[in-house]
Amino acid sequence: MRIYLDNAATTPLDPEVFEVMKPFMLEDFGNPSSTHAHGRKVRAAIESSRKKIAELLNCTPGEIIFTSGGTEADNAIIRSAISTYNIKTIISSPIEHHAVTHTVDHLAKEGVNTIMVNLDANGHVDLQHLEHLLKNNKDVLVSLMHANNEIGNLLDINRVGELCNTYNAFFHSDTVQTVGHYKHDMKTLHVCGLTAGAHKFHGPKGVGFMYIRKDRKIHSFIHGGAQERNMRGGTENVYGIIGLAKALEIAYRDMDEHKKYIQSLKSRMIEGLKEQLPGVSFNGDSANPERSLYTVLNVSLPESEENDMLLFNLDLQGISASGGSACSSGATTGSHVLGTLYPGSKRGAVRFSFSKYNTPEDIDFAVSKMAALYKVEA
Structure with a gap:
């Protein structure tokens, strides 16, 4: 899967x-x-x-x-x-x-x-x-x-x-x-x-x-x-x-419907992560539906040995996500955005982004795998 x-x-x-x-x-x-x-x-x-x-x-x-x-x-x-x-x-x-x-x-x-x-x-x-x-x-x-x-x-x-x-x-x-x-x-x-x-x-x-x-x-x-x-x-x-x-x-024809649906997926992930992953927070205003894209959620994770291999481990679990901009893939430095906002932070970060083709089951699967990676009881 x-x-x-x-x-x-x-x-x-x-x-x-x-x-x-x-x-x-x-x-x-x-x-x-x-x-x-x-x-x-x-x-x-x-x-x-x-x-x-x-x-x-x-x-x-x-x-x-x-x-x-x-x-x-x-x-x-x-x-x-x-x-x-x-x-x-x-x-x-x-x-x-x-x-x-x-x-x-x-x-x-x-x-x-x-x-x-x-x-x-x-x-x-x-x-x-x-x-x-x-x-x-x-x-x-x-x-x-x-x-x-x-x-x-x-x-x-x-x-x-x-x-x-x-x-x-x-x-x-x-x-x-x-x-x-x-x-x-x-x-x-x-x-x-x-x-x-x-x-x-x-x-x-x-x-x-x-x-x-x-x-x-x-x-x-x-x-x-x-x-x-x-x-x-x-x-x-x-x-x-x-x-x-x-x-x-x-996109214009279906925009209102898709916006409502995709926002519901994002909200579902926010609530799921809060419940299953103590210490989780969200970078920028990512969790604020009034001030952020409904398609993007940038997750801030507690300091852990898992952080260095987070995206690799998610990929092994069957989840494609990003640590930031895909245009920076392969770069030796971290995200310039997160580096600017949180200089010196050792927390992990992953960007999840959603579309009309995602399902609630996708969200639940990703949340459960994230919780498991951090050895948290789901």
Whole structure:
């Protein structure tokens, strides 16, 4: 028996999505940049997908640019906004995804001033400090993620957008963990650029998009072709784009139902762990349903000899989970998020993340195995 509880890393492909992708894998193979009938048919499918995504996000099709995923989109928005608007200062946080932190680090080496906003004890952005920084700096880009991929903390993205709008800052938000799980209305949200990866909401891997507000356009990041309205050179990932649009359509169609169901699974795990594993706690605001992703639970475990081998032992027990971001797998250092919030802590940590395909039985199985690993009577 294997239980998959690492949906923040990637989700299973929805069968409905696969069905709409298949014709573009086998039959409709034309290059969308070609002007003949084969190419025109594929081009029409791409533009139909773009229109569908724009409708769901309440923006214009021209504001959606397809990419290889969230990492490329984050890099493209940050780097291109810097060059387009001659930005002097980046305001970010030390617990962003590495797609942002590593990009910011490289830009700092190139001479861009970088400032880290303060965080509270649970890892939430100090909005008063953010406003202070915006008041005292000009030509600013703010990059703050909507939801942390490790601890699940949610940013008040509406308030941050309002602050950035007030002080004329370019606001970029990594929304990879929230697109497909929360609704984003781009007509009311003061965000200049946001990002998405299809595989986080039951779409295919290797495809995503960036939203760029039409009055905040940026220079292209990848050169070598006129694709994506001269914004991204290279032949489009056609069947990936088709699958992305369908996955997002399904996500919006079923969002309320799935949110309620997945939150119930998360709550079940919280209560089960509290009952069966004395000393357990939860990192960040992970256990707070009002201030964290309903798909993510980051568990803090008592000091134990089991901690060093925790993920390995869970894998042996048939449970796939994560110690943090899957993008850091194989790294010799621990989670930069937990290291920032809990410096010197020797407690173990595991991130469980849930999807519509998980069951209450999955949760009970994982809880029982966790309790057994820590030699606690279930």
